[in-house]
Amino acid sequence: MTALAEERKTVGRSSSSHAIAELLLRFRELGIVLALVLVVGGTTIDNHRFLSLTNVQQVLSAASIIALLAIGETIVIITRNVDLSIGSVLGISAYATGELYHHHPHVPLALVFLLAVGIGAAFGVVNGVIVTVVRVPSLVVTLGTLYVIRGIDGAWAGGNQVNASMLPNSFNKIGYGTIAGVPYLGIIAIVAVGIATYAMRTFRTARDFYAIGSDPEAARLAGIPVGARVFLAFVLSGAIAGLAGAVWLSYYASVDAIAGVGYEFQVITAVVIGGVAIFGGSGTVLGAALGALLLNTINSALVVVNVSSFWSQAFAGGLLVSAIAFDRLIAVRVAPALRTRRRARV
Amino acid sequence: MTTMHSQPVLSLEHAQKRFGAVHALEDGDIELFAGEVHGLVGENGAGKSTLVKILAGVHRPDGGRLVLDGEEAVFDNAKQSQAAGIAIIFQEPTLFPDLSVAENIFVAMQPLKRFRRIDGRRMRREAAGFFEQLGVRVDPDRLARGLSIADQQLVEIAKALTANARVIVMDEPTAALATAEVERLFGIVQTLRARGNAVLFVSHRLEEIFAICQRVTVMRDGRHVLTKPIEELTTQSVIRAMVGRDMDALFPKVATDPGGVVLKVDRLTREGVFTDVSFEVRSGEIVALAGLVGAGRTEVARAIFGIDRWDAGTVEIHGRPLQTGSPTMAMAVGIGLVPEDRRQQGLVMDFSIERNIALASLDTVSRGGLIPRGAERKFAKDWALRLQLKYGKLTNPAWTLSGGNQQKAVLAKWLARRPTVLIVDEPTRGIDVATKAEVHRLLSELAAQGVAVLMISSELPEVLGMADRIVVLFEGRVTREFARAEASEDAIMRAATGIIEEAA
Numbered sequence: 001m002t003a004l005a006e007e008r009k010t011v012g013r014s015s016s017s018h019a020i021a022e023l024l025l026r027f028r029e030l031g032i033v034l035a036l037v038l039v040v041g042g043t044t045i046d047n048h049r050f051l052s053l054t055n056v057q058q059v060l061s062a063a064s065i066i067a068l069l070a071i072g073e074t075i076v077i078i079t080r081n082v083d084l085s086i087g088s089v090l091g092i093s094a095y096a097t098g099e100l101y102h103h104h105p106h107v108p109l110a111l112v113f114l115l116a117v118g119i120g121a122a123f124g125v126v127n128g129v130i131v132t133v134v135r136v137p138s139l140v141v142t143l144g145t146l147y148v149i150r151g152i153d154g155a156w157a158g159g160n161q162v163n164a165s166m167l168p169n170s171f172n173k174i175g176y177g178t179i180a181g182v183p184y185l186g187i188i189a190i191v192a193v194g195i196a197t198y199a200m201r202t203f204r205t206a207r208d209f210y211a212i213g214s215d216p217e218a219a220r221l222a223g224i225p226v227g228a229r230v231f232l233a234f235v236l237s238g239a240i241a242g243l244a245g246a247v248w249l250s251y252y253a254s255v256d257a258i259a260g261v262g263y264e265f266q267v268i269t270a271v272v273i274g275g276v277a278i279f280g281g282s283g284t285v286l287g288a289a290l291g292a293l294l295l296n297t298i299n300s301a302l303v304v305v306n307v308s309s310f311w312s313q314a315f316a317g318g319l320l321v322s323a324i325a326f327d328r329l330i331a332v333r334v335a336p337a338l339r340t341r342r343r344a345r346v
Numbered sequence: 347m348t349t350m351h352s353q354p355v356l357s358l359e360h361a362q363k364r365f366g367a368v369h370a371l372e373d374g375d376i377e378l379f380a381g382e383v384h385g386l387v388g389e390n391g392a393g394k395s396t397l398v399k400i401l402a403g404v405h406r407p408d409g410g411r412l413v414l415d416g417e418e419a420v421f422d423n424a425k426q427s428q429a430a431g432i433a434i435i436f437q438e439p440t441l442f443p444d445l446s447v448a449e450n451i452f453v454a455m456q457p458l459k460r461f462r463r464i465d466g467r468r469m470r471r472e473a474a475g476f477f478e479q480l481g482v483r484v485d486p487d488r489l490a491r492g493l494s495i496a497d498q499q500l501v502e503i504a505k506a507l508t509a510n511a512r513v514i515v516m517d518e519p520t521a522a523l524a525t526a527e528v529e530r531l532f533g534i535v536q537t538l539r540a541r542g543n544a545v546l547f548v549s550h551r552l553e554e555i556f557a558i559c560q561r562v563t564v565m566r567d568g569r570h571v572l573t574k575p576i577e578e579l580t581t582q583s584v585i586r587a588m589v590g591r592d593m594d595a596l597f598p599k600v601a602t603d604p605g606g607v608v609l610k611v612d613r614l615t616r617e618g619v620f621t622d623v624s625f626e627v628r629s630g631e632i633v634a635l636a637g638l639v640g641a642g643r644t645e646v647a648r649a650i651f652g653i654d655r656w657d658a659g660t661v662e663i664h665g666r667p668l669q670t671g672s673p674t675m676a677m678a679v680g681i682g683l684v685p686e687d688r689r690q691q692g693l694v695m696d697f698s699i700e701r702n703i704a705l706a707s708l709d710t711v712s713r714g715g716l717i718p719r720g721a722e723r724k725f726a727k728d729w730a731l732r733l734q735l736k737y738g739k740l741t742n743p744a745w746t747l748s749g750g751n752q753q754k755a756v757l758a759k760w761l762a763r764r765p766t767v768l769i770v771d772e773p774t775r776g777i778d779v780a781t782k783a784e785v786h787r788l789l790s791e792l793a794a795q796g797v798a799v800l801m802i803s804s805e806l807p808e809v810l811g812m813a814d815r816i817v818v819l820f821e822g823r824v825t826r827e828f829a830r831a832e833a834s835e836d837a838i839m840r841a842a843t844g845i846i847e848e849a850a
Contacts, residue, residue, distance in 0.1 A: 201466075202463045202464055203463065203464065204454070204456055204458070204462070207456065210444055211442050211445060211449075211454075213444070214445060215442050215443070217440070218440040218442060221425075221440070223428075223454050224453070224454050281442070
């Protein structure tokens with residue numbers, strides 16, 4: 001009789017703590033939206049020009065580039081890997097786009113974007129092959145390609161700079177144009193995040209990414225082609241970074257050898273704040289994109305309230321650490337309940 | 347074997363499997379029939395798990411035949427076994443914690459609609475349908491993370507049903523289940539049987555075997571002992587068949603005159619792991635912690651040594667209470683722990699042999715915070731000699747040693763600290779007979795010198811041969827304590843399988 005009572009008690013405890021954990025995990029995207037509202041609200045009270053159309057458009061455009069990169073990074077991280085080379089890929093793709101226009105001013109827009117995506121995908125292939133065939137940890141591989149690609153970029157660009165005057169207006173317009181007040185870049189990012197969110201829910205290949213990150217060994221046993229999927233994740237990440245390079249050039253309208261330096265860390269920070277587990281298996285593209293928006297909003301807010309931009313880095317770092325600590329807290333909260341559950345028999 | 351009029355769905359004949367020098371399976375035989383639950387029992391190390399892994403395609407047998415529907419089959423990997431309609435439900439299932447229950451059931455086999463999109467609605471509906479067939483309630487939409495072991499097993503069974511498995515192997519499925527969950531599982535096993543599935547049910551618990559099996563196979567020391575219909579067997583006869591070896595092994599047990607109590611464990615409890623564990627070890631005494639794998643023996647040892655915390659109870663050394671969760675304090679009062687897994691926990695495999703031996707004694711070896719190479723070597727050489735360690739060079743990495751010598755190196759590491767209490771977890775697992783005898787001799791000598799020895803062992807002859815007293819655990823509780831004279835394999839086995847003695 002007591003045994004039964006104890007059993008019931010532990011069942012109740014484990015399921016209720018699970019419910020809390022699940023709520024908190026779902027809460028993540030809501031939590032970011034809430035944080036956004038707080039940051040925007042607080043800053044606006046201090047300085048009402050924070051919500052001016054120009055400023056909102058600027059924040060949205062800058063966040064869009066990080067959000068785009070975050071889509072690819074999310075896919076890679078979900079498979080329990082990481083892609084550190086995206087900043088360099090963005091840089092070389094942006095420079096290549098600029099050079100293309102420099103030498104062939106009348107090249108069609110579609111071809112330009114195709115080239116940017118192609119360059120990125122090619123570097124993704126390199127990363128993917130080394131990770132899946134040579135079986136070097138992606139952290140090391142992409143740290144290496146980060147420097148190699150940046151080196152190639154530097155050697156190619158030298159001290160040169162491609163600036164707005166060398167770029168056709170049709171291209172520059174992508175960077176500054178708006179529809180009903182919404183910048184083109186924002187629309188590009190929203191459409192891309194929408195497509196990626198749908199795809200990540202709907203296709204077997206995408207669910208395979210989650211399974212691989214959740215338990216690589218079990219994924220292999222379940223007959224998932226783990227190598228091919230991880231390879232694909234890197235190619236996608238590279239292709240998206242390539243695309244982001246062309247988008248980046250349209251926004252900043254000039255490019256030299258240091259375009260996109262350090263972007264990989266901004267992106268990973270956004271992805272993790274957005275609730276993507278750093279060891280893979282869970283998280284959404286939408287969360288990562290919201291994370292990017294939150295980071296950029298905070299950066300801009302700190303400038304508006306006259307805080308040195310150095311603090312914005314400290315802020316981003318603090319946010320990142322608290323996001324990870326939060327995940328850990330949930331895990332710790334759930335574990336004892338499970339342990340009790342296992343041996344509730346008397 | 348009994349003559350059958352129908353053909354078995356799956357059978358294994360004279361299967362053999364070695365791992366290095368260890369003969370895990372010498373003669374594995376099993377015949378599984380449709381609509382029948384077949385029980386497989388045996389002591390720890392009898393070869394049950396190896397047999398299951400051969401059926402699962404995880405191991406390839408070195409000899410023998412696997413026959414599927416009357417035709418010989420070879421499984422190179424788990425995938426082929428699954429494709430042949432065999433599903434294994436392991437004791438601790440491997441699900442994807444981040445995917446939903448429905449996704450886990452259909453992983454890589456999701457139903458599709460137009461444009462190769464996953465048909466989520468159909469997936470959930472079918473998952474719900476499977477659970478209905480099994481007569482249980484599990485929400486297909488919830489994440490697998492945090493599911494109880496019992497529910498995880500259900501997901502695995504549902505997975506087996508989607509794959510149209512005909513043979514379902516359950517490897518000690520009840521080991522981690524609560525009473526009500528076991529009953530639910532039994533209901534499901536009956537359903538599977540009624541559907542015409544062949545079920546292989548591996549369990550330590552004889553009462554369960556007698557409750558749901560129609561046929562039983564007993565294994566011992568990697569060999570098939572008997573297969574009989576359940577009506578022809580009794581608990582007694584099964585235990586006799588499981589144990590049934592001669593007590594011929596000679597153990598160099600030195601008779602000792604135990605001194606005062608050194609280690610006193612009182613009502614020690616770690617919630618959900620072990621409960622109310624009490625025993626004493628006197629100076630000069632060897633006390634064995636016996637029980638089946640998973641009974642909580644290693645966990646008790648880890649708690650005493652301070653690796654895991656305990657929630658209630660006390661541990662005293664010479665009457666002085668220990669703090670929970672402090673290996674530093676445990677070592678300071680003279681406890682040594684030789685862990686079960688010497689590769690992962692006992693040795694730093696890439697360190698040299700001398701470093702490993704001196705590792706727990708650095709406070710004696712070091713001078714002013716530095717470790718003189720010469721002193722370390724001298725120290726290690728001394729202990730290597732005393733234990734007759736066989737090595738190439740002391741500077742070679744520890745992985746160059748054979749299994750038995752690795753174990754001796756771990757022992758050397760702890761003996762060098764001159765412990766007052768030595769806890770040894772499965773001290774002779776996987777080592778050759780000669781070294782085994784040496785380890786036994788060492789333990790006896792230690793006890794004779796006044797060390798209190800707590801020995802965890804799954805080998806009954808070792809327990810009976812070495813221990814002055816035997817404490818038996820079953821599912822985290824002490825079921826019986828035996829003095830050397832009153833212990834027998836039979837009685838220990840009963841206590842270890844939770845059979846309550848009717849007036850001892």
